[in-house]
Amino acid sequence: MDAQPAIAVEGVTKRFRLEGGREFTALDDVSLSLAEGEFVTLLGPSGCGKSTILRLVAALEEPSAGRVAVEGRPPAELSRQHRLGVAFQDHALLPWLDVASNIALPFKVAGMRVDAERVAGLIRLVGLSGFEKARPRQLSGGMRQRVAIARALVLKPDVLLLDEPFGALDAVTRRGMNIELQRIWTEQRTTTLLVTHDVGEALFLSDRIVVLSGRPGRVVRVVDVPFERPRHPSIMRSDLFHGMSDDLTEALHPPAELP
C-alpha cells in the first residue's frame, strides 16, 4: 500500500479531434506519479497540455492511450466518493451564494450535512473572517480565489488539483496568495497537483516540478525542490532560488524553440 502512488499517470497520450476531422495531440506519452502528501507542479508554456493532465486526473477527460489511476483506482471513483478538491483559474463561485454558502457547496453536492464549524474554520484559515455574508461580486479577485481554495479543501479531499488558481491575479496579489497557499498547505499536507506557468510559484510551493514542453506536451525534466518546509518567503531571495529559477526558465524555453 505504501509503495502505491497517490496519483499515477502512465504513458498517457491524449488526442483531440478538431473540427474538420483533423486530430491534435495534446499529450504524448506522459508519465508521472505523486506520492501521498506530495506537492507536485506541472510547469509548462501555455498550450502544452498541462491542464489536460489535470482534467484527466479529475476524470473530466479520458486518455486516448495509457492509464491514469488515483490510489490505484480509476479517477472517476475519487470524484464520485467526494474525495477530490479542485480550484480553477476561473474561480467558478456561484454568484447568488455568499462566501460561507459557496464554501459549503461541496457538502450539499455530496448530499452531506453542512459542517458549519469546518466552513468557519476554513474561512479563518484563508483569512476571510468578517466576509462570511459577502457575495462574490463584492470581493476582489484575490479574495474570490481564497474562497475557491477554501471550497476545494472543505471536504478534506485526498487529492487537491489546482489549475492556475492565481493566473488571473496581478503579480503582487499572486505572490501574497502563494505565501498564503504555502501556509495553508503546510497545515493540511494534501496530495496536490498544481498547474502553472509561473516558475517562482512552482519553486516556492512544490516538492517536485515536472517541466513540460509544448505541442504536443511531453515531460522534458523533473526537478526536486530542496527547500525545507515550512518555507519562509525569504527563500525567494536566496541564490539557490534564483539559480533554479533561471534553470527552469531555460528548460521552459529551449533556445532552439525561441521565436
Add this chain to the structure above:
Amino acid sequence: MTEQRKALLLGSLGILGFLALWEAVGQGRWLGLSWPPLSAVLALLADENRQPLFARALGATLSSLGTGYAIGWAAGIGAAVLAHLVAPLREGLERTNAFIHAVPSVALAPLLILLVGREGTPATLAALNTFFILYVSTASGLGATQPALRDLVQVLGGSRWTRFIRLDLPLSLPTVVSGMRLAAPSALIGVIIGEWFGAPRGLGVLVINAMQNFQIPLLWSAVLLAVMVSLSLFAILGALHRGVVARLR
C-alpha cells in the same frame, strides 16, 4: 440618478406629446371619423352605463389570458426541463415545437373552435403562444451554464440531477423570466384572435362588434384597454426580471 430622471422626463414628454397629437388629430377630424379624439375615448371608458360592458369583456379576456398563460407556462417549462434532462427527447421536442409554432394562430383558430369550443379557444391560443416562448427561453437558459461550473459539480461528485438543481435551474432564471415577459403580450394576442372567432365575451369580441357596427369610440376604447393590459403585464414582469437579475448577478 439624474440620467435616469432625464430619461424618465423625456419619456413622459414623448408620451404626453403623442396623446396631445392624438387629441388634436381627433378634434380636427384630420383623419376623418375613424380617428376619435382621446377625450371621447376616455369619456366612453369612464361612462357609468358602459362600465358593466367593459368589466365583462375585460374579465373574460383576463380569465382566458390567465388560464392560457398558466398552462402554457407550466407546459413550456416542463417540456424544456424534460428535454434538458433526457437528451434523446430533445431533438424530437424541438422539431414538434417549431412545427406547432410555424402554424399561424389565425389558421389554427377555426380548427380550435371545433376542437375545444368557442369558450376554450382564446385560452388555448394563449397557451400555445406562451408554451413556445417559455420552451425556447427555458431551454436556452438551462443550456447556458458555464463549462467551469459544470466541471466543478462533476468533480465534486454531483449527479446530473444535482447539477440541474444547484446550477442549471438558478442560472436559467433570468432567461426564463425574460421569456415570461415576452410571452405576456404574445398570449394576449392569442386570446384576442381566439375571441374574434366567436367567443361569447371578451375584448376581442368588443373590437369585432364595434368595428362591424361602426362604433368608433367603442372600438378605440376596447383597443386601449387591450394595450393597457399588455403594457401593465410587460412592466410587472420587467420589474420581476430586474429583481431576478440583481439577485443572480
